[in-house]
Amino acid sequence: MKCPWCEHLDNKVIDSRLNKDATITRRRRECLACGRRFTTYERLEVMLPMLVKKDGRRESWDRQKLTAGLEKACQKRNVSRDKIDCFVDDIEHKLQDYSAREIPSQVVGEWVMEGLPALDEVAYVRFASVYRQFKDVNEFMAELKTLLDSRDM
Structure with missing residues (x-):
């Protein structure tokens, strides 16, 4: 070292x-x-599947990329770095359990979107606004309505 x-x-x-x-x-x-x-x-470094991006490019998994995105979404929120690390660990465990050698990046994105409301709802909205690439305020409001409806259940 x-x-x-x-x-x-x-x-x-x-x-x-x-x-x-x-x-x-x-x-x-x-x-x-x-x-x-x-x-x-x-x-421990484990061989994880390659991510296949929307445009067809292949990229290896980068833990830091997801961590940085989550830190930005959780900025000025009461979410500890340990909670973020545990969240990323959970995503990595899902990747380890994935049987194929390649995985569409959208699948990983959906895993993140599914788990984020439990971590922090404001972080979910922030992350969703970037990940879903809303075209207008109506799409954004529809996502908020879905979040609120799932919370009421």
């Missing part, structure tokens, strides 16, 4: 801990050259 300050490759692990799900290992490290400390996170 390269030191983020001096880029030296030799360091020692001071402390290792697993997260509560035992899926991520957090390691505190100390650079042997400059003595500064830094943290690394390790997670």
